[in-house]
Amino acid sequence: MKMPLAPVDRALRWGLLALCVLVFVFLLVPVLAVIPLSFNTGSYLTYPMTGFSTRWYEDFFTSSRWLPSLWNSVLVGSVATVLATTLGTAAALGLDRMGGVARQALNALFLMPIVVPVVVIGSSLYALFSALGLTASYLGLILAHALLGAPFVVITVAATLSGFDRRLLSAAMSLGATPWQAFRRVTLPLILPGVVSGGIFAFATSFDEIVVTLFLAGPQQRTLPLQMFDGVREQISPTITAAATLLFLVSLLLVVTIEWLRRRGERLRGSAVE
Amino acid sequence: MVRQPISRLTRPRFAAWLLVLPLFLFSAATFVVPIVMMLARSVQDPELSRAFPQTARLVAQWDGRDLPPAAVMNSFIAELRAARGTEGLSFAANRLNSEISGFRSMLLRTARTLPAAPLDDPAAALARIDPRWGERSTWAAMRRASGPLTDGFLLAALDRQRNDDGAIVRVPEERAVFVSVLIRTLWISAAVTAFCLVLGYPVAYLIASLPAKIANPLLVLVLIPFWTSVLVRTTAWVVLLQRDGLVNGLLQRLGFTDQPLALIYNRTGVLIAMVHVLLPLMVLPLYSVMKGIGRAPMLAAMSLGARPFEAFVRVYLPQSAAGIGAGCLLVFISALGYYVTPELVGGGGDQMISYFIAFYTNRTTNWGLAGALSLILLLATGLLYVAYARLSRSSAASA
Numbered sequence: 001m002k003m004p005l006a007p008v009d010r011a012l013r014w015g016l017l018a019l020c021v022l023v024f025v026f027l028l029v030p031v032l033a034v035i036p037l038s039f040n041t042g043s044y045l046t047y048p049m050t051g052f053s054t055r056w057y058e059d060f061f062t063s064s065r066w067l068p069s070l071w072n073s074v075l076v077g078s079v080a081t082v083l084a085t086t087l088g089t090a091a092a093l094g095l096d097r098m099g100g101v102a103r104q105a106l107n108a109l110f111l112m113p114i115v116v117p118v119v120v121i122g123s124s125l126y127a128l129f130s131a132l133g134l135t136a137s138y139l140g141l142i143l144a145h146a147l148l149g150a151p152f153v154v155i156t157v158a159a160t161l162s163g164f165d166r167r168l169l170s171a172a173m174s175l176g177a178t179p180w181q182a183f184r185r186v187t188l189p190l191i192l193p194g195v196v197s198g199g200i201f202a203f204a205t206s207f208d209e210i211v212v213t214l215f216l217a218g219p220q221q222r223t224l225p226l227q228m229f230d231g232v233r234e235q236i237s238p239t240i241t242a243a244a245t246l247l248f249l250v251s252l253l254l255v256v257t258i259e260w261l262r263r264r265g266e267r268l269r270g271s272a273v274e
Numbered sequence: 275m276v277r278q279p280i281s282r283l284t285r286p287r288f289a290a291w292l293l294v295l296p297l298f299l300f301s302a303a304t305f306v307v308p309i310v311m312m313l314a315r316s317v318q319d320p321e322l323s324r325a326f327p328q329t330a331r332l333v334a335q336w337d338g339r340d341l342p343p344a345a346v347m348n349s350f351i352a353e354l355r356a357a358r359g360t361e362g363l364s365f366a367a368n369r370l371n372s373e374i375s376g377f378r379s380m381l382l383r384t385a386r387t388l389p390a391a392p393l394d395d396p397a398a399a400l401a402r403i404d405p406r407w408g409e410r411s412t413w414a415a416m417r418r419a420s421g422p423l424t425d426g427f428l429l430a431a432l433d434r435q436r437n438d439d440g441a442i443v444r445v446p447e448e449r450a451v452f453v454s455v456l457i458r459t460l461w462i463s464a465a466v467t468a469f470c471l472v473l474g475y476p477v478a479y480l481i482a483s484l485p486a487k488i489a490n491p492l493l494v495l496v497l498i499p500f501w502t503s504v505l506v507r508t509t510a511w512v513v514l515l516q517r518d519g520l521v522n523g524l525l526q527r528l529g530f531t532d533q534p535l536a537l538i539y540n541r542t543g544v545l546i547a548m549v550h551v552l553l554p555l556m557v558l559p560l561y562s563v564m565k566g567i568g569r570a571p572m573l574a575a576m577s578l579g580a581r582p583f584e585a586f587v588r589v590y591l592p593q594s595a596a597g598i599g600a601g602c603l604l605v606f607i608s609a610l611g612y613y614v615t616p617e618l619v620g621g622g623g624d625q626m627i628s629y630f631i632a633f634y635t636n637r638t639t640n641w642g643l644a645g646a647l648s649l650i651l652l653l654a655t656g657l658l659y660v661a662y663a664r665l666s667r668s669s670a671a672s673a
Contacts, residue, residue: 009582020480023473024492027499027553030510033520037513045513047520087297094293106294109301115659116309117611119628120648123635124308127315127644147304150297179289208503210614215636228505232618236512244506251501 031248038241045236056242066243069227076138076223077206080145084202087146088153089195093187095154096161110154113147121147122215129216136218144212149202156201160194160265193265197258204254207247313652316428316645319421325366326353330420333413338440342413347396351388358385366419372640373415380404414438427642431650452630456650459626462544462616463609467556469549470605471598474556478597481557482564493561500554508618511547512538515619543619551615552608556601559666563597596665603662607655627651 041051060066091110095103113121125144126135134140164187172182210225217226224243231240323330329350336342357363363385371378384403393399400407418426418436429435429442433450437443444450477496481489499507514520515537522534537543571593575585613628627647634644 006581012583016476016480019473019476023477023553024495026473026550028495030507030514030550031498031502033514034506034510045516046518047523087300090293091297094290094295097287097290098294106298109306110297113301113305115607115655116305117613117628117651117655119611119613119631120309120312120652121305123631123644123648124312125304126635127312127641128308143304147301150300154297204501208505210505215632225503225505228509229614229618232505232509232512236509240509241513244503244509247503247506251503252498255497255501 034241035245035248038238038245040238043238045238045241056238059239060242060246063239065222066224066227066239069222069224072221073207073224076141076145076221077203080142080149080206081199081203083142083146084149085153085195085199088150088198088202089157089191091150092154092157092161093191095158096164107154107158111151114151118148118211122212125212126215135216136221138221141213141216141221141223144216145206145209146202148209148212149205152201152205153195153198156198157191157194160191164190193261197261200254200258200261204251207250309648309652312641312645313649314645315641316431316643316649317423317425318642319369319419319424319426321362321365321369321421322416322419323421325357325360325362326350329353329416333417334420336413336417338410338414338417338438341397341408341410344396346413347400348393351393351396351400354381354385355388355390369419370415373419374412377412377415380406411438424642427646428649430643431646452647455625455627455630458624459610462541462548462624462626463606465545466548466552466609467602467606469545470553470556471602473549474553474560474601475598478557478560478564482561482567483569496554496557499550504551504614507550508547508615511543511550511619515543515546538619539621541620541624544616544624547615547619548609548612552605555604555608559600559604560594560597563594563600567593596668599665600662603658603665607658607662610654610658611651 036049037045037047038056039052039054040049041053041055042049088110091106095107095110098106121144125140129135129137129140134143168186168190169182172186173179177185208225209223210229213221213223213226214229217223224247228240228243228247231237231243326349329346332346332349333342336346354363357366363382367378367381370381384400384407387403389399397408406412418424426436430445431452433445433453434442435445481492481496484492512519516522517534517536519537521537522531525531525535537546567590571589572582572585575589576582580588610626611628612626613632616624616626617629627650631644631647631651634640634647
């Protein structure tokens with residue numbers, strides 16, 4: 001049953017709707033405005049566009065500055081992801097078997113890099129690493145990126161473990177499986193979606209990271225975000241819009257994969273219960 | 275095979291600790307230790323006590339009136355002679371130069387020209403090399419820097435210093451920057467939070483009241499900026515907001531303005547870009563609380579005769595308070611530590627505390643001051659985070 005609305009209330013309702021539309025435009029327009037410009041023929045970053053071309057992408061993939069920075073991002077991101085995923089998965093498995101204060105305290109410690117302002121982490125690491133000779137090195141950058149990515153792995157793996165039925169492990173062991181076999185054949189397949197999503201989160205964190213990288217990277221370790229940072233600060237060339245579009249597509253791909261894994265995990269768990 | 279031999283590893287407790295240990299050690303080495311060291315630097319003052327250990331101890335005992343006794347001067351001359359050409363002397367000279375500018379060259383010249391023979395009247399000998407050695411303020415600076423602990427950096431982060439008598443005073447007007455930086459940081463964070471609430475509340479309300487089929491895609495739209503690299507978004511804002519950018523073109527064509535407006539490299543640009551980044555952090559907690567409220571309370575109020583707006587203000591708004599609190603705290607905490615966005619789309623007068631932490635770490639090496647500023651930022655973040663954790667726990671318990 002609908003009540004007739006007074007004109008004031010109808011105006012309010014339309015006002016709410018209009019405001020929401022404006023907010024969505026605000027949220028999306030920046031990204032949507034940049035993508036077309038990356039296909040522009042002209043070198044001015046203004047509309048109207050003068051024609052369609054892929055010259056800025058060619059520039060990106062042939063430039064001696066952009067391509068190496070992409071490889072640096074991929075290299076640092078991959079190694080940091082492997083490190084963060086291994087450490088984070090093991091820690092989540094361990095936390096799952098612990099209880100009480102120790103578990104809470106360790107969990108808080110592991111998640112803290114998300115809460116602490118990145119600039120504090122970056123500046124502290126810079127001070128320590130410069131004493132150890134780790135600034136301007138791949139190792140230093142990888143360690144820092146792994147630190148920032150590990151909390152996401154702990155979170156996602158812990159989430160999959162919270163729905164994990166421990167009796168499956170007892171069943172496997174009672175049928176003669178060693179702990180390692182039980183882990184590989186029972187635990188691992190069940191937590192794998194969590195491990196993979198955590199790894200993707202860790203990679204995305206590293207791939208986007210700029211603050212800690214500003215402190216720690218040397219001329220050899222210039223990552224894609226660092227290259228863009230300098231580009232935005234000095235002079236915006238259309239190649240930046242091509243780089244931004246590529247970066248945007250990568251994050252979109254990662255989000256879609258994580259969402260797909262999450263749905264799949266939910267389905268699998270749903271069918272396991274039935 | 276009936277039973278596996280039970281190795282030590284199968285003992286659940288031991289195995290659990292063994293699994294946690296690698297990340298624990300890693301976090302300790304790359305997170306806890308560096309941050310504790312950085313914060314410790316904010317109260318450490320080691321240079322002088324390292325270069326002139328005995329003098330530092332003696333000058334710290336001096337009462338600060340007139341000039342220090344001859345024992346201090348004699349020890350200083352002996353240790354200065356011994357420190358000639360060492361790295362420690364250079365560090366001490368830099369430290370003293372931050373107390374009084376010109377101290378560095380005076381100290382190094384004194385070290386070079388000190389006569390080799392023992393001196394009868396050390397004070398006169400020093401004053402012959404440089405008359406400033408005969409001034410009380412020179413030795414007061416040495417006393418302030420005598421370490422090994424100091425409150426100087428923490429005071430400096432609040433625009434305070436100790437004068438020659440050891441009392442806490444304001445620094446001169448032209449050097450007072452940090453209090454205004456702290457106020458600016460709080461102000462920008464508060465403004466961003468307010469804008470996010472005004473823009474985010476209606477959106478969360480709309481999404482929560484829609485059926486899942488429409489609500490889910492809209493949530494994804496909210497999340498897209500959150501997932502987009504901060505540099506992509508910043509690039510986009512620079513492109514859009516520059517002098518002859520899209521927004522200015524639109525405003526001129528629509529007749530709102532004749533001349534292009536300054537929308538970027540100032541406070542406006544910082545607010546626009548930061549609200550854009552942090553809006554999802556407001557919408558998500560609001561949405562999850564609103565989802566729990568549902569439509570029933572509003573409908574009940576309206577069926578009792580309340581007009582929709584009245585029902586919203588008196589029934590819905592109070593129930594969504596927990597979401598408002600959580601969203602505001604989350605946005606405010608994140609905004610406090612912002613660095614890249616103000617650096618790229620702000621002007622010189624829009625830099626927040628993080629910028630100065632980076633500045634004193636990288637460009638001007640003053641890790642004591644960087645540590646003091648980090649301590650302030652961490653304390654503010656930590657306190658607010660505890661409030662956030664309380665709030666979200668109590669709202670989860672009541673839900």
